[in-house]
Structures are given as structure tokens and as C-alpha cells.
Amino acid sequence: MRKSKTSLIFQAAIDIFSEKGFDKATMDDIAARANVAKGTIYYHFKSKEELFLFLVEEGIELLREGVESKLLPEMPPREKLELIVREQIHFFGQYRDFCVILLRESWGGEDRQREFRKMIRSYMLLIEEVIKEGMDTGVFQRVNAEYAAAGIFGMISIAALHILLGHAPYDEEVLFTDMKRMAFTGLLTE
Amino acid sequence: MRKSKTSLIFQAAIDIFSEKGFDKATMDDIAARANVAKGTIYYHFKSKEELFLFLVEEGIELLREGVESKLLPEMPPREKLELIVREQIHFFGQYRDFCVILLRESWGGEDRQREFRKMIRSYMLLIEEVIKEGMDTGVFQRVNAEYAAAGIFGMISIAALHILLGHAPYDEEVLFTDMKRMAFTGLLTE
Amino acid sequence: MRKSKTSLIFQAAIDIFSEKGFDKATMDDIAARANVAKGTIYYHFKSKEELFLFLVEEGIELLREGVESKLLPEMPPREKLELIVREQIHFFGQYRDFCVILLRESWGGEDRQREFRKMIRSYMLLIEEVIKEGMDTGVFQRVNAEYAAAGIFGMISIAALHILLGHAPYDEEVLFTDMKRMAFTGLLTE
Amino acid sequence: MRKSKTSLIFQAAIDIFSEKGFDKATMDDIAARANVAKGTIYYHFKSKEELFLFLVEEGIELLREGVESKLLPEMPPREKLELIVREQIHFFGQYRDFCVILLRESWGGEDRQREFRKMIRSYMLLIEEVIKEGMDTGVFQRVNAEYAAAGIFGMISIAALHILLGHAPYDEEVLFTDMKRMAFTGLLTE
DNA sequence: TATGAATGAGCCTTCATTCAT
DNA sequence: GATGAATGAAGGCTCATTCAT
Numbered sequence: 001m002r003k004s005k006t007s008l009i010f011q012a013a014i015d016i017f018s019e020k021g022f023d024k025a026t027m028d029d030i031a032a033r034a035n036v037a038k039g040t041i042y043y044h045f046k047s048k049e050e051l052f053l054f055l056v057e058e059g060i061e062l063l064r065e066g067v068e069s070k071l072l073p074e075m076p077p078r079e080k081l082e083l084i085v086r087e088q089i090h091f092f093g094q095y096r097d098f099c100v101i102l103l104r105e106s107w108g109g110e111d112r113q114r115e116f117r118k119m120i121r122s123y124m125l126l127i128e129e130v131i132k133e134g135m136d137t138g139v140f141q142r143v144n145a146e147y148a149a150a151g152i153f154g155m156i157s158i159a160a161l162h163i164l165l166g167h168a169p170y171d172e173e174v175l176f177t178d179m180k181r182m183a184f185t186g187l188l189t190e
Numbered sequence: 191m192r193k194s195k196t197s198l199i200f201q202a203a204i205d206i207f208s209e210k211g212f213d214k215a216t217m218d219d220i221a222a223r224a225n226v227a228k229g230t231i232y233y234h235f236k237s238k239e240e241l242f243l244f245l246v247e248e249g250i251e252l253l254r255e256g257v258e259s260k261l262l263p264e265m266p267p268r269e270k271l272e273l274i275v276r277e278q279i280h281f282f283g284q285y286r287d288f289c290v291i292l293l294r295e296s297w298g299g300e301d302r303q304r305e306f307r308k309m310i311r312s313y314m315l316l317i318e319e320v321i322k323e324g325m326d327t328g329v330f331q332r333v334n335a336e337y338a339a340a341g342i343f344g345m346i347s348i349a350a351l352h353i354l355l356g357h358a359p360y361d362e363e364v365l366f367t368d369m370k371r372m373a374f375t376g377l378l379t380e
Numbered sequence: 381m382r383k384s385k386t387s388l389i390f391q392a393a394i395d396i397f398s399e400k401g402f403d404k405a406t407m408d409d410i411a412a413r414a415n416v417a418k419g420t421i422y423y424h425f426k427s428k429e430e431l432f433l434f435l436v437e438e439g440i441e442l443l444r445e446g447v448e449s450k451l452l453p454e455m456p457p458r459e460k461l462e463l464i465v466r467e468q469i470h471f472f473g474q475y476r477d478f479c480v481i482l483l484r485e486s487w488g489g490e491d492r493q494r495e496f497r498k499m500i501r502s503y504m505l506l507i508e509e510v511i512k513e514g515m516d517t518g519v520f521q522r523v524n525a526e527y528a529a530a531g532i533f534g535m536i537s538i539a540a541l542h543i544l545l546g547h548a549p550y551d552e553e554v555l556f557t558d559m560k561r562m563a564f565t566g567l568l569t570e
Numbered sequence: 571m572r573k574s575k576t577s578l579i580f581q582a583a584i585d586i587f588s589e590k591g592f593d594k595a596t597m598d599d600i601a602a603r604a605n606v607a608k609g610t611i612y613y614h615f616k617s618k619e620e621l622f623l624f625l626v627e628e629g630i631e632l633l634r635e636g637v638e639s640k641l642l643p644e645m646p647p648r649e650k651l652e653l654i655v656r657e658q659i660h661f662f663g664q665y666r667d668f669c670v671i672l673l674r675e676s677w678g679g680e681d682r683q684r685e686f687r688k689m690i691r692s693y694m695l696l697i698e699e700v701i702k703e704g705m706d707t708g709v710f711q712r713v714n715a716e717y718a719a720a721g722i723f724g725m726i727s728i729a730a731l732h733i734l735l736g737h738a739p740y741d742e743e744v745l746f747t748d749m750k751r752m753a754f755t756g757l758l759t760e
Numbered sequence: 761t762a763t764g765a766a767t768g769a770g771c772c773t774t775c776a777t778t779c780a781t
Numbered sequence: 782g783a784t785g786a787a788t789g790a791a792g793g794c795t796c797a798t799t800c801a802t
Contacts, residue, residue: 005762021298023213026796037763039799048797081377100297107294107351108211117355124352131377140377143368150352151345151372158344159337161297162314165307178333182341186376187271187321187330195787216771227788232773234786385783401678403593406775417784419778428776461757480677487674487731488591497735504732511757520757523748530732531725531752538724539717541677542694545687558713562721566756567651567701567710575766596792607767612794614765 006044008034013055018097022052022105053112056105059098060119063091067126077134078184084127085156085179092160093170103161124149152183196234198224203245208287212242212295212302243302246295249288250309253281257316267324268374274317275346275369282350283360293351314339342373386424388414393435398477402432402485433492436485439478440499443471447506457514458564464507465536465559472540473550483541504529532563576614578604583625588667592622592675592682619682626675629668630689633661637696647704648754654697655726655749662730663740673731694719722753 012034016025027048031038045051067087071080092099106116128149134140156179163170202224206215217238221228235241257277261270282289296306317339324330346369353360392414396405407428411418425431447467451460472479486496508529514520536559543550582604586595597618601608615621637657641650662669676686697719704710726749733740 019299023211039763042798043762078378104294104297107290107355109209134377139379141371141375141379143371143377144364147349147353147365147368148372148377151349151369154348155341155345157348159341162340163337165297174334175337178337179341181331181333182338182376183372184376184378185331186372186374187324187333187338188268188374189329189331229788238772399679419784422777423783458758484674484677487670487735489589514757519759521751521755521759523751523757524744527729527733527745527748528752528757531729531749534728535721535725538727539721542720543717545677554714555717558717559721561711561713562718562753562756564756564758565711566752566754567704567713567718568648568754569709569711609767618793
């Protein structure tokens with residue numbers, strides 16, 4: 001038996017939570033998927049809430065670190081932003097279910113939701129820094145960097161989910177081309 | 191007695207659903223907020239699900255019609271898109287709670303969620319049409335209009351929500367300026 | 381408008397109660413079937429219980445009076461019993477739904493159920509009297525007349541319902557022949 | 571702790587269901603009677619319906635098997651029928667509450683009721699077989715065996731219940747004597 | 761470590777009954 | 782006489798959590 005119980009549960013939780021969302025998912029579901037007794041989950045995680053929080057934390061960290069590790073200091077801002085766009089699109093394709101969770105569970109006034117937004121914010125900050133750098137070096141126009149970062153994150157996220165949850169195949173290349181164009185030059189020809 | 195029970199319930203439902211989300215909201219909550227007996231809700235709406243669906247339908251319709259009625263056929267596409275950006279930003283400020291609901295409950299595989307995405311799609315189509323018109327007349331670059339529409343909708347939505355749920359005041363003018371710039375010319379100075 | 385509201389409700393109640401039984405039937409069902417407002421029922425009957433009681437009373441009275449009026453004093457007991465058997469079989473065929481109600485709602489410790497059994501007992505007494513008369517004149521064997529009356533009532537009732545609720549057609553003639561034989565000579569050939 | 575929770579619940583369910591009938595009985599009632607939490611019932615039985623079905627299944631099986639196991643192939647049909655009459659009377663005395671349930675809940679068009687009638691039919695078939703055997707060997711008169719079986723079952727059932735729910739004591743011996751006489755020779759002296 | 765039986769608070773929904781019109 | 786909107790008590794069922802083993 002290679003897998004520890006903890007990671008079995010973790011994997012099962014991702015499956016179930018993304019399939020059903022936080023509220024509709026039950027600990028029974030997760031236990032069954034992980035092939036452990038329900039009590040065992042409580043041995044490894046304090047509560048449903050904690051399990052969920054842990055899971056989302058890991059997910060966002062995966063996205064943030066994945067992008068951050070590829071952002072080399074010497075890259076020009078333009079290249080950095082291009083990389084972010086590409087990576088986020090790729091991440092959404094790869095972790096579709098997690099992304100559904102993220103977009104679903106981050107809005108509202110509960111502590112958990114505030115917590116999630118904080119995590120997302122830590123990712124947005126990456127974008128924000130790049131935008132600021134670009135503005136400072138004169139390659140980017142002057143905008144409110146926070147708004148712009150949120151906008152770019154949202155643009156990619158919603159477009160990606162729109163496709164992933166629709167019927168069309170998820171063509172990363174086309175999506176990347178269009179999202180890059182929108183972010184860089186906008187729609188106007190002139 | 192000015193207010194009909196139905197509209198009392200309707201208002202209370204918006205409050206509660208946006209505060210707690212569909213699953214956590216209870217019919218008791220809504221009844222209490224509306225100052226009616228729980229049974230009264232069921233006299234006017236068949237179920238929690240139906241009440242919710244009705245509410246979201248109305249909300250999206252309000253957004254869509256509000257925008258559509260202002261889009262005059264003779265406007266140039268550029269002006270149309272500008273109007274859309276402005277209106278959507280205004281709508282989010284005005285119906286913050288409803289918008290939280292919308293962004294929260296539209297992702298996932300349940301029928302209800304699929305239904306919501308269809309409604310959102312009907313709004314996105316407005317944007318899509320304008321983009322297509324712009325591409326045809328040569329003022330907009332050639333992109334996948336569906337992706338672009340989803341992207342613009344997402345950009346505005348997430349940026350708006352980001353502010354609305356944060357601590358800063360919701361400055362529509364600034365947000366409008368930046369979102370318009372992003373949509374039209376993108377970030378690059380050149 | 382020939383029909384009084386009262387009788388409209390009465391008819392609807394028979395339909396609904398026999399279709400669904402006392403507990404599953406709702407006042408809404410009955411009101412809808414009778415094409416009156418729900419409040420109207422309460423104008424004519426004090427409660428669901430009372431409506432039901434009234435209805436069962438009428439039904440049993442119909443059976444009892446129907447039989448009693450045909451039992452002429454000068455008939456020999458044997459002929460009387462034969463008539464009872466025939467009439468009860470006919471009644472079950474004609475008022476199948478009501479008979480279902482009767483057999484369904486008469487057993488248990490509630491007041492209503494006790495009341496129903498009293499009504500049934502008033503019918504059984506007809507049978508009991510005939511049996512006693514037959515024993516007195518020597519044409520019937522000596523048995524506990526009360527038990528025998530209950531037995532005959534049950535034999536016909538259950539056999540009739542068995543057929544009526546099964547798939548076979550309700551052949552009154554065959555049933556009558558067999559029930560009469562069982563009651564008069566039993567199964568033994570000798 | 572001798573009693574398993576399951577059998578505690580089972581016993582409580584018999585009590586409550588026979589006291590109040592299927593519809594009026596509540597899971598709260600049963601839980602209270604069994605001294606378990608309501609959730610515990612649902613841990614052992616999927617639903618109220620299933621609990622009830624299980625209970626009735628067991629009961630009829632008890633009756634059927636009890637009788638069947640005593641019916642030796644070499645017995646003459648007359649002796650077999652006598653045994654059936656005796657056993658059924660005994661069973662009704664012993665499981666009065668269950669018998670109330672049975673007679674109460676078997677009539678109507680719901681699936682559950684149809685299911686119950688099927689179970690009862692399996693018992694009636696025992697009687698039917700004996701009657702057919704008797705007709706074949708010439709000791710019983712020729713009748714519709716199905717009707718006759720239903721009739722005998724009903725005769726005993728209703729007579730037994732009539733006594734059990736009345737005020738008189740349940741004298742099995744007298745009842746047996748009379749029911750046997752009715753089944754074998756009928757009421758006529760000649 | 762791991763289990764799974766047991767718990768009980770909480771939720772959606774139904775429906776007999778009332779009452780202002 | 783008649784209506785139907787409104788009520789609120791009650792019931793079936795779910796599920797996160799606990800705990801004895």
C-alpha cells in the first residue's frame with residue numbers, strides 16, 4: 001500500500017468537492033470514494049471545513065507557485081504577463097474541477113469565503129506586480145494596477161470556465177492567442 | 191399595505207440568498223426576513239429551487255434588458271461596447287448581492303447551474319454581437335468573438351466583485367476608465 | 381345549477397378518499413375535484429374528520445338499508461341468508477372504492493375506527509339475526525352467531541376485494557355461487 | 571446489552587404502526603418507543619416505507635412458514651385445512667397488532683399495498699393448494715379454489731379481528747370449532 | 761491508527777384550518 | 782353563502798460529528 005490514508009482522503013475530497021460543491025458534498029461521499037471509514041477522515045482532519053480549506057489552499061498554492069517559479073526576474077514585464085496568461089489557461093485546463101470550486105466558493109461573507117479571496121488575492125498580486133513593473137518601465141499604460149490585475153484574472157478565468165463547462169473542446173492555443181491580444185492590445189484595430 | 195406578499199418574499203430571498211448562498215440559506219431565514227409564515231412562501235413559490243430560479247431569471251433579465259434597451263442600432267460598435275462596460279459596472283454596483291449570487295451559483299454540473307449559465311450566455315450574446323459587428327466593420331481585431339465576450343464579461347465581473355467585497359469604496363468612474371481601456375487598447379502603450 | 385355545493389363536495393370526497401385513503405387525501409384534492417374553494421368545504425363540514433365520518437356513515441347505511449329493505453319477515457332464514465350474500469357481493473361490485481375505504485379504515489384504536497366498527501357491526505347484526513333465526517328453526521347448525529356473522533361478512537368482503545383489486549373481472553355470479561355454497565354446505569362433499 | 575438496536579427498532583415499529591397505522595405513525599414515535607435517536611432508525615432502515623415493508627414481510631413470512639412447516643405431504647386435505655384454520659386463528663391471537671396492520675394496509679392502489687397483497691396471496695396459495703387437492707381426491711366440492719381460499723382467509727381474519735378488537739376475550743377453541751364447521755359443513759343442518 | 765454505529769439538530773415541505781373580504 | 786390567501790405545527794429525512802472499541 002503506497003498511498004497514505006491522508007492522501008487518499010485528500011484525493012477523494014478533491015473529486016467529491018468539485019463534483020458537488022462544498023455544501024452538497026458529504027463526508028460519507030468522501031469516505032466512500034477514499035475507501036476509508038468515515039471516522040478515519042476525522043482522525044486526519046478536524047472537520048469538513050478544515051479539509052476543504054486545506055484543499056483549496058493547496059490548489060491555489062499550486063497555481064501561484066507554478067507561475068511564480070517560472071517568472072524570472074530578468075524577464076521583461078511583457079514576457080512575464082504573457083507567461084502568466086499562458087500558465088493560468090493551462091492550469092484551468094488541467095485542474096478544471098478545482099477551478100470550478102474556486103470560482104464557486106469564493107464569493108460571499110463567510111469566513112471561509114473571505115479566506116479564499118485572500119488566497120486568490122495572493123495570486124493576483126503576482127499579476128499586479130508585473131503590471132506595476134510594466135507601468136514603471138513605460139511599456140504598460142497607467143491604470144489602477146489592482147483593478148487591472150483582478151480584471152485579467154477574471155477575464156481568463158471566466159472565459160476558460162465558459163469553455164470548459166460548455167460543449168466545445170478546450171483549445172488552449174486559441175484561447176491563449178485571444179486572451180493575450182485582449183490583455184495587450186485590446187479590441188481596437190487602431 | 192403597499193407591498194404584495196410575493197414581492198416581500200422576493201426581496202427577502204435576494205437578501206438571504208446573497209448572504210448565505212443557495213444551500214446555506216433556509217426557508218425559515220427567508221420567511222423571517224419577509225415577515226411572513228413559512229407556509230406563505232410555499233403558497234407563492236413551489237419550492238426553494240423554484241424561488242431561486244425565478245429570482246436569478248429576473249435579475250439577469252434586468253441586466254440584459256437594461257443594456258439591450260440602451261443599445262441603439264445606429265450606434266457604432268465602439269460606442270456600443272463602451273456602453274455595455276459602463277452599464278455592467280453600474281449594475282454590479284447597484285445589485286451587488288444579486289451579482290454575488292450569480293457568480294457563486296453558476297458553476298457546476300447541476301441542472302440549476304446549467305440553467306444559470308444559459309441565462310448568462312444570453313447576456314454574453316449581446317457583447318458577442320457587438321464584437322462581431324466591430325470585426326465586420328473593421329474597427330475591432332479578429333478574435334474568437336465568443337471567447338472575447340466571455341472574457342470581457344468576466345473581466346468586469348471579477349474586478350467589480352473584487353472591489354465590492356473588499357474594503358475600498360466602489361468607484362465606478364475609475365473602474366469604468368480602466369476596464370474600457372483594457373477592453374479597447376489593452377495594457378501596451380504601443 | 382342542479383347540484384348543491386354540499387352534494388358536490390360529498391361526491392368529490394367519496395372519489396378522493398377512496399382513491400387515496402383518509403390520510404393521503406387532502407382537502408385541496410377534494411376542493412379541486414368538487415370545483416369549489418377550499419374554504420367552502422369548511423362552510424359545509426366542520427372538519428376533514430367529520431366529512432369522512434359522514435361519508436362512511438352514509439355508505440354503510442346504504443348497504444344496511446339496501447339489504448334490510450329486501451329482507452321480508454316471512455322469508456325462511458335460508459332464503460334470507462342467500463339474499464344477504466347476493467346483495468353484499470353486488471354492493472361490493474358497485475361501490476368498490478367505498479368498500480376499500482371501509483376495510484382500510486376500520487381497524488385500530490382511534491375513535492373514528494371504533495365508530496366505523498360500530499357501524500359495520502350494525503350490518504353484521506342483520507346477518508346474526510338471520511343465523512339465530514335459522515338455528516331456532518333448526519335449519520342452521522348451532523354456532524356462535526356473532527362469530528359466524530363476522531365470518532360470513534369477512535369471507536365475502538375479502539374474497540370480493542381480492543378479485544376487485546386483482547386483474548380478473550368481477551364475476552358476481554360465480555362468486556355468489558361459491559360463497560353461497562361455502563356458507564351453506566361448506567367444502568366437504570359429504 | 572442483549573437487544574440489538576435493529577430489533578429494538580423493529581419491535582417499536584410494530585407497536586407504533588399497529589397503534590396508529592402507517593400514515594399516522596411518525597418516525598419520532600418509533601424512535602421514542604425504541605429509545606434510540608431518530609437518526610439511528612435511518613442508519614438501519616432506508617426509509618419509513620422500507621421499515622414498514624420489512625416488518626410486514628417478516629410477519630407474513632412467519633405466518634406462512636409456520637403453517638407450511640406443519641403441513642405434512644401425507645396428511646389428507648381435510649386434516650390440512652383443519653390445521654390451517656387452527657394455525658391462523660392462533661397466529662391472530664398471538665400477533666394481534668401485526669394482524670391489524672395487515673388488514674389495514676393491504677387495500678388500495680399504492681405500490682406498497684399491492685406488494686402486501688402479493689405477500690398475502692402467497693399465504694392464500696397454501697390454502698388454495700389444499701382445496702385443489704381436496705377437490706381432486708373428491709373430498710371437497712368443486713368451487714373456484716382461488717375464491718374459496720380468499721374467502722376462508724377472510725372469514726377467519728375478520729372474525730378473529732372482530733373479537734380481538736371487541737371487548738370479549740379471544741377464545742381460540744370456540745372460534746376454531748365454529749370456523750372449522752363453517753369451512754367444512756357450512757351452516758345448513760342438512 | 762482506524763472504525764462505524766449512534767446521535768440530534770436542522771431543513772424542506774405538506775396540509776388542515778382560519779378569517780378577512 | 783363563498784372564497785382563497787395566509788398560517789404554523791408537524792413530519793420525513795440528512796448529515797457533520799462523536800466515541801467506544
